[in-house]
Amino acid sequence: MKHASIILSAVAAAAILASAASAQVLPPGGSQFNPPIPAPPPPPKIEVPVVPQMDAPPTRSYAPPPRPSFGDRITKCLDDAAASGLGPNERAAYSRSCAN
Template sequence: MPQPPPPPRIEVPAIPRMDAPTQPSLRSRPRSSFGDRISRCLDEAAAAGLNQAERAAYSRSCANHRD
């Protein structure tokens, strides 16, 4: 009869110390408002020569993907 496998190794995760130096966090700039993104996307669509229906579809998609 084979021997049972060894028990799993249990490791305690390191707990950060309150007095330890920290690395600065990288903060992204805040996302512009939805209205600002829509306006910018509508301007781009108009500059590209899209018609009204195409501009509406483009601006919705564009505004949801922009930062």
């Protein structure tokens, strides 16, 4: 009798828990109000890094440096003329011929 009451109470408890758990189950496909699951993102692009060559000479840019502006050239010419001891009129003539 003792075993029968234990088995009966276990079956009753399982039935109660199964009915409560069945309310939690979603039907296949889910709710119509849920948005569709987005597609997974594409895998990251894996690139092999460039290995520096230890014995290769460094590459150099052979492009000439840009020419200074006209104002910079005039200023340098006037400074050179003043350092040479030329007067104002000679500085003007020197800077005109020097900057062009």
